Amino acid sequence: MSATNDTPLLELRGISRRFEKKLDFAGKIARFLGAPLREEVVHAVDDVTIGIRKGEVVGLVGESGCGKSTLGRIAAGIMPPSNGQVLWRGTDVTKLDGPASREARLRAQMIFQDPYASLNPRMRVEDIVGEAPLVHGMTTRAGFSAYVEEQMRRAGLDPAFKRRYPHQFSGGQRQRIGIARALAVKPEFIVCDEAVAALDVSIQAQILNLFMKLRSELDLTYLFISHDLSVVEHLSDRVVIMYLGRVVEQAPAEEIFARANHPYTVSLLNSVPRIEARKRAFTTVKGEIPSPLNPPTGCHFHPRCPHAMPRCSQEVPKLKEVAPGHFSACHLNS
Numbered sequence: 001m002s003a004t005n006d007t008p009l010l011e012l013r014g015i016s017r018r019f020e021k022k023l024d025f026a027g028k029i030a031r032f033l034g035a036p037l038r039e040e041v042v043h044a045v046d047d048v049t050i051g052i053r054k055g056e057v058v059g060l061v062g063e064s065g066c067g068k069s070t071l072g073r074i075a076a077g078i079m080p081p082s083n084g085q086v087l088w089r090g091t092d093v094t095k096l097d098g099p100a101s102r103e104a105r106l107r108a109q110m111i112f113q114d115p116y117a118s119l120n121p122r123m124r125v126e127d128i129v130g131e132a133p134l135v136h137g138m139t140t141r142a143g144f145s146a147y148v149e150e151q152m153r154r155a156g157l158d159p160a161f162k163r164r165y166p167h168q169f170s171g172g173q174r175q176r177i178g179i180a181r182a183l184a185v186k187p188e189f190i191v192c193d194e195a196v197a198a199l200d201v202s203i204q205a206q207i208l209n210l211f212m213k214l215r216s217e218l219d220l221t222y223l224f225i226s227h228d229l230s231v232v233e234h235l236s237d238r239v240v241i242m243y244l245g246r247v248v249e250q251a252p253a254e255e256i257f258a259r260a261n262h263p264y265t266v267s268l269l270n271s272v273p274r275i276e277a278r279k280r281a282f283t284t285v286k287g288e289i290p291s292p293l294n295p296p297t298g299c300h301f302h303p304r305c306p307h308a309m310p311r312c313s314q315e316v317p318k319l320k321e322v323a324p325g326h327f328s329a330c331h332l333n334s
Helices: 025-032 068-075 099-107 125-135 144-154 171-183 201-218 229-235 253-258 263-270
Strands: 010-021 040-052 057-061 083-088 108-111 189-193 221-226 238-243 246-252 320-323 326-328
Touching (some): 040 083, 040 246, 057 068, 057 229, 068 189, 221 229
Parallel strands (some): 108 189
Antiparallel strands (some): 320 326
């Protein structure tokens, strides 16, 4: 399903997010007395710009700790950025007020990785699914039960289970409850944060097929966060690769899997076992991902890159178009 509108449904423009751990009173005294203590700052997301068009599925890929979940929370409106703008249909969400602000928040929802931790264990399914639409006037108390049952059916759940608690369901069923909860407020944009990572492979396939079915029926737009490249390749129209808080490459899915440009993306793809390349030696990305408390200067990937040059440790590479719709941040393209 391709988008025709040039204005993205959601745009993240120059987004950065830092988490600061300030010194407590004892720490400040210890530093005053000469102890080598300082406030710690985690650079989770660093100057990221992404536009997501209506009807598009954008896959967001990267190693654990690269900041993709943090970016997803910012996109869903759960977490504010430290710097940058979140634009909904071209308008900065911080400039919206009243009904427009509420509408924008409801239109972006999130489905979390852990289908149990994301559900209140003390609430019945009908309340988990129906609380928000009731509060926001999408249903009435008289129509509450029918509304909840409709959302449960849409997510592949038996409405007869609506009085049960989350612990009475399997992992796949709990994830469907999370999907029903997100759908209940009639969103246009859904962030799926490793939404199938905690499920068995057979259940993963069912949930992925459900996502595609809902996309077709409800004209949904997805930001699909995953470290599973085969899932991303199957679902996504466009793929964005993150490394240590920065976007290093983005392109249409077919393009990036056929002609990856950035050395990090190439390393990721080479680490995936494939049947058609079973005689190829299995390789992994060399080295460990650096700490976001003290990221490398210049290109963050240069300590692990086989093509690193002196320039890479000094200058941050900019995203450059290397083919139509294909952008890569690497000095090898200069």
